[in-house]
Amino acid sequence: IAETTSTLTQTDLREGVTQTEPYTPEYYVPKGTTSELLSIAMLSYGCGLPAGLAEVEMIERMRTKRIWELEQMQLSEKCQVEKRMKKMEEQHALEWSVRDAEIQRILDLRLKVTMKMLRLREGQTDEINRQRLEDLWNRKEEEAHKKLAKLKFNNLRALRKISGKECLVERKILRRDVVKDYTDFGSQAFAPLTRIGVFLDMNAAKYEFDSYLLSSLQGVTELEDTLNRKQYNCNIRIRPKSPNDKIAVQRRRRRREKELERIYDSIQKEKELLSKSPKPLKFLQKIEKPAVRPPTPTASFESEVQDNKKLAITFLQQMIRGRHSQATMLQGKEERMELIKELRSTHALLQSEQSFIEAHKQKTLEEQDLRARLVTRDDVVDSLISELEGETLSDCLDFLTKELDRLKEERRIEAFVMLAERNRRIREAEESGMRQIEERRRREADEAFKQIVKVHQDTVDSYLEDIILKTIDSNADMQARKLVQQTAIMIDEAANKAENSRSTMDSEEIVAQLVLGFLIPEVFKQDHNNKSRSS
Structure with a gap:
């Protein structure tokens, strides 16, 4: 015989979509027959199937009840009513005992689940408390270690100071006070x-x-x-305290302020010099005015004296214009005298004159070279001063820019800190609100669970109380009926015996007793009532 082997199969379906209930074909029940399977049709896979001990007991009770119903059908005769009532009472008592046991089992199971949940909750609470205590213990132990280390460090430092002072005791010389x-x-x-x-x-x-x-x-x-x-006269001069800037930023700021003050003073001095000796404007341009149009000639009849005055004025204007032209020409000649002399010197000069001119030219070139060197030196000095001023200004501006960036960064960090603090407070408020909501829900759930358990217990108690009361009432009713029936039978038998053994004298005596015990008192009572109404 070959050994069995287990092989794995791969399907296209998941376990969630596979068939979990057995296939049930179509069926029909013949008339006059009952199927036991149909009585347990409410059981399904996962809900009673596969059958356990409780389902087997239920099936056995159903079989017993069917047998009991068949027996009850056979006891349908009037002579077997008491037997049937007794069996029904026994069956009801059995069913109630089964139901009571089932209710007790459910309550025990619920109590076990509740106790298990409570133990689990207490275990979690104990674990949380233990963890908190352990964290607190570790934190306190760490703080104690830190304090002990700090005390040891301070002790060692104090001992070193004392030992240092002891070394200097003999060498210390105190002046007399x-x-x-x-x-x-x-x-x-x-x-x-x-x-x-x-x-x-x-x-x-x-x-x-x-x-x-x-x-x-x-x-x-x-x-x-x-x-x-x-x-x-006692003149006491108090020297101002020199600022003892212990921070590098303050010392740097003080140096920058002094440098800025020095540059400002130099700029003010230059401005004062410029204001004292104004220079000609470099970009000044003369705006030519348009020519004035001559006035429109008018013909007027004037006297001879006025004509002579006009002629004299016109002649005087002509002389002034001519003198102005001469002065302008003379000024231009003076300005261009060197050129005129140079032009004159190029025509038929002697050897001595040429050497004189050459020496004069050489002297002029030397003067121009010296002037150029002086101008270059001044330019170099100005450029150096400008460079130094530019470096100082650039350093100052760079420092101010960095300070501004640092201030902005501090403001930004402060804003971030405030925003983070605000978010932290909002989150704490939200978490506290959520914690309160969770605690309220937990209390509500606990209260609801308590109320549900109480309702179940009250329901079971009221149910059992109703059953007991109904049972007591039914038993009392049945016993009263039996007692009444027995009493009626006894009275009937006694009446029959009395009727059979009674004579005429006995009947008359009974009638006389009835008249004496009921009729006469009733007449007196009505008469008394009539008198009380009339009065």
Whole structure:
């Protein structure tokens, strides 16, 4: 026989879509028959199937009940009513006991689940508390270690200081404090030690000085006259405190401020020099005015005197214009005299004149070269000054720019910190709100669970109470009926016996007793009622 092997198969379907309930073909039930399978048709896979102990017990109870129903059908005769009632009571008691056991089992199961959940919850709470205590213990232990290390460090530092001071005890020489000696009555001035030797202060009377200048007012006045008046004036000069900038940024800022003040002073000095010696405007241009149109000639009849005046004025204007033209020509000649001389010197010059002109030319070139060097030197000095000023200004502006960037960065970081703090507070508020909501929901769930358990317990109690009351009522009713039936039978038998053994005298006696016990009292009662109404 070959050994069995287990092989794996791969399908296109998941387990969630596979068939989980058995196939049930179509069926029909013949008349007059009952199928036991149809009585358990409510069971399905996962809900009663595969069958367990509870389902087997239920099936057995259903079979027993069917047998009992068949037996009840056979006890349908009137003579078997009491037997049938007894069997029904037994069946009802059995069903109620089964139901009671089932309810008790459900309650026990629910109680077990509740206890399990409570134990799980208590375990989680204990675990959280244990973790918190452990964290607190670790944190306190770490703080204690830090404090102990700090105390040890401070102790060692104090010991080092004490040992350092002990090393300097013998080498330390203290100067004499005269004020302290004469304010302390236990000092050497008041209580000297005999081992020191001579005490100068003990013979102080020997060194006293007595002068007539100090013993009278006249002597003091003479002493004041001998002194110089300048000695009376005491000028105390308090030097300003030099700022002790301990921070590099403050020292750098102070240096920049001094440099800026120096540059500002130099710029102000240059402005003052420029204001004192104004230079000609470099970009000034003369705006030519348009020619004035001559006035429109008019013909007027004037006198001869006026004509002569006009002629004189016109002649004077002509002379002024001519003189102006001459002055302009003379000025242009003076300005271009060197060119004129140069043009004149190029025509038929002697050898000596040419050498003189050459020497003059060489001298002029040297002067021009010297002037150019001076101008170049001034330009170099100006360029150096401009370069130094530019470097200083660039450093200052760079420092100010960096300070501005640093300030902006600080503001931005501060804004981020404030935003983070605001978000943290909002998150804390949200978390506290969520925590409160969760705690409220937990309390509501606990209260709902308690109410549900209480309702179930009250329902079971009321159900059992109703059943017990109904059972008591039914039993009392049945017992009362039985008692009434027995009493009626006994009364009937006694009445039959009395009727059979009763004579005519007995009947008359019974009638007389009825009249005496009921009719006469009733007549008296009605008569009394009528009298009470009429009165």
